[in-house]
Amino acid sequence: MTKEQFDDLPPRFLRDVKLALVVEANEVLSGDSAQEKRKSGVLSDTVGETSQMFRSGRPMDTIISNRAMSHVKRWVDTAWRVRRG
Numbered sequence: 001m002t003k004e005q006f007d008d009l010p011p012r013f014l015r016d017v018k019l020a021l022v023v024e025a026n027e028v029l030s031g032d033s034a035q036e037k038r039k040s041g042v043l044s045d046t047v048g049e050t051s052q053m054f055r056s057g058r059p060m061d062t063i064i065s066n067r068a069m070s071h072v073k074r075w076v077d078t079a080w081r082v083r084r085g
Contacts (some may be wrong), residue, residue, distance in 0.1 A: 016071045024068040 004013075062069055062078075069076070 013075055016075065020064065020068040020071040023071060024064050027065040027067060 064072075
């Protein structure tokens with residue numbers, strides 16, 4: 001995609017993508033989030049009097065974090081469909 005093609009995209013889309021990039025960078029750099037703990041299989045995490053409990057089911061794998069996805073979800077189709085070939 002050329003710079004001109006990128007600049008021709010809708011302004012709302014560009015804003016959402018830029019916000020998602022910043023949020024994703026923050027998620028990657030902050031590390032050890034609840035989402036990462038859950039992906040690694042932690043069911044319970046207790047520090048002092050604070051306790052976090054996670055569901056035992058496996059979370060859906062996405063390329064970007066849930067917080068970043070919240071900014072671009074209006075532009076992404078995440079529905080799973082099963083059809084005959």
